[in-house]
Amino acid sequence: MAPLNFKDFLFGISTKSLCVLNTSIQNSKYIHLDLSENNTSLQKVDVSSSTRLETYITNHIKKHDALVAFGGYNEVRNIYKRSKYFNLGNDSERNIHIGMDLWSDVNSPVFVPLDATVHSFKNNTNFGDYGPAIILKHSINTIEFYTLYGHLSLASIENLKLNQVFKQGEPLGTLGDASVNGDYPPHLHFQIIKDIDNYEGDYPGVCNKADLDFYLKNCPDPNLLLKL
Template sequence: MQPTNFSNFLLNISKTPLRVLDACIPNSSYIALDLSENNIELQAIDVSSSSKLETYITNYISKHHGKIAFGGYNEVRTIYKRSHYFNVETAKERNIHIGMDLWCDANSPIFAPLDATVHSFKNNTNFGDYGPTIILKHYIKNVEFYTLYGHLSLVSIENLKVNQVFKQGEPLGFLGDSVVNGDYPPHLHFQIIKDLEGFSGDYPGVCNKADLDFYLNNCPDPNLLLKLDF
């Protein structure tokens, strides 16, 4: 299946928005947030501090009368400069975000957007990494693909089992706080993955410019499912 066809397939899975957060929260309460290097406001914020970034995001949501901030797909960010994980362990700087972030309170429940089984899970403990992470496997109309849920709480993976079944809308876990989630303000990293390339409990959520075309093809925009600004 070609990337364009895969994106069309994802878009047409559901005519209505799918949800990874509380389904009672309407699209109007989701506020688009720009955390890219082009956001001039961020130049006055110490984004290396999770508490200062959290204050900025919380105030932004309140200012726009929302409940959840979202965005980040294919976004070039400076926040990753604080972590050796993105800059030393790879030959080229990784600073382009290839999932969608949903910023809301720690311990917010996370839900399976589609019927799924657990492919794998892991606590990714590098500074700036996902922390507790779950990867679900989906099989719809003879098409297999995966969704990744990063920055969860530890309790989310404590009793989890590979191949465990989750039905659409069933609680999957909870958001973690900065102590366990890689030192970020509480948020969900949600990512669609066509080919896991052998990864287990982990998959790159940030890439470098040289590899961007591959990752955009392998990890289409999560908004094809969530439809937050449609």
């Protein structure tokens, strides 16, 4: 039998949804959110303002009687234009999101979806960056890969240790607010990484068009695990 490719491996880890937010939130209470440049309703919102973007997202969640908004994988967005960290001009502009965002209330708990050890963590303080982020290392059937959790609270990394062991379902941290999370509405950036290279506490979550093929292969759709 031929070996599974990485995407098939990820999808086959569990037949059920793996949770990174509260397990009491049913999948029916998650609603997809489009933050792409093609969303005409978003074009009326000043997305450079975290407060106004939060109002838009909160209203979207309430309109659909949901608790969490999710989406954003392989999504071209305009919200990064406000930050020089992403917008260097020409073809180097990074505006394609390669993780999944889960938008919820500040201080919402974040949970470990699979047994893991702490690979690295850091407070990424560039404007528009992750703020506090944690990278976990997973090893299943001799296959190693990583998951990244961005836009956390400062408390999430205060007492963390390298190589610290987490079991599936254990609390990892909480969502930060705009003052610490890169100036965004509260949300979790969740990303799968096959090859972490030399990164520690950070890994690109937004790329440019020229590098997209590489990142789509190295960072498959997180919904392969979450199954929302």
